[in-house]
Amino acid sequence: AQSVTQLDSHVSVSEGTPVLLRCNYSSSYSPSLFWYVQHPNKGLQLLLKYTSAATLVKGINGFEAEFKKSETSFHLTKPSAHMSDAAEYFCVVSLGSARQLTFGSGTQLTVLP
Amino acid sequence: SQTIHQWPATLVQPVGSPLSLECTVEGTSNPNLYWYRQAAGRGLQLLFYSVGIGQISSEVPQNLSASRPQDRQFILSSKKLLLSDSGFYLCAWRQGSSETQYFGPGTRLLVL
Incomplete structure (x- = not known):
């Protein structure tokens, strides 16, 4: 079975500092992954998606993710x-013949001034 | 371009009353359609999906049902609402050749 685990339920950063939101997946084959x-x-x-092309994926609003x-x-x-x-x-993984999505539990990002 | 609509945006219903939430997609044909629920403080759970008119697959046994009377219309229903049906209901669509699902604005349901 496929699943995703978001390692942090809450992340706080100051404006202008880097953001890191962590996600681990489990899959018996190469998955399709989304944020x-x-x-x-x-x-x-949708921020970005990975579907077995380039491992570094660039998304909207300056976000990127690396598979x-x-x-x-x-x-x-x-x-x-x-x-x-x-x-x-x-963080989301796609599976099944109808590409059903399985969601992680979510990470709440707070940006402090 | 494609757009997805959901209504109503917000709904407050008493326990035991019926429910009908509607989702429609414009600008595409034969989409795959999905209903998700997001309970307060929790992630999203897939409820139903449909690959065509009249074809419904249920992911979780529950008090809800879904129907697809037209190609771009997906309806979520209940005969008698429970308190536990409260949540944020999201409809999504996907074109068959793509991996990506696109979500509607959602319906917030409060059952009292």
């Missing part, structure tokens, strides 16, 4: 946090 962001009372927005098979990780990073980045972030 989605959810702002308060809003739907989910590391040896570490079974897909951590999300951003060099410099902005106040508007404060939101909940979900």
Whole structure:
């Protein structure tokens, strides 16, 4: 079975400092992995996706993630946090014939002024 | 371009009342459609998905049902709501050739 584990339920950073949101996956084969962001009372927005092409994936708003098979990780990073980045972030794996999504438990990112 | 709509945006219903949430997609044909629920303080859980008209797969046994009467319409229903049905319901669509799902704005349901 495939699953994802988000290692931190809450992360706080100061504005202008780097962001690191950690995600580990388990899969019997090469998975498709995604990061989605959810702002308060809003739907989910796709940040980036990995689907077995380049291992370093660049997304919107300056975010990127690196697929590391040896570490079974897909951590999300951003060099410099902005106040508007404060939101909940979900690491997601796609599986099944209908590509059902399995979500991690989420990481709440707080950006301090 | 494709857009996905959900309504209502917010709903407050008494226990035991019926439910109907609607999701429609524009700008595409024969999409795969999904219903997810996000309970307070928890991640998202897949409830139902549909690969075509009248084709519904259920992921979790529950008090809810889904229907797809038209190609781009996906409905989530209940005959009698429970308190535990409260949550944020998200609809998503995916084109068959793509891995990516795109989410609607969601419906917040509060059962009292």
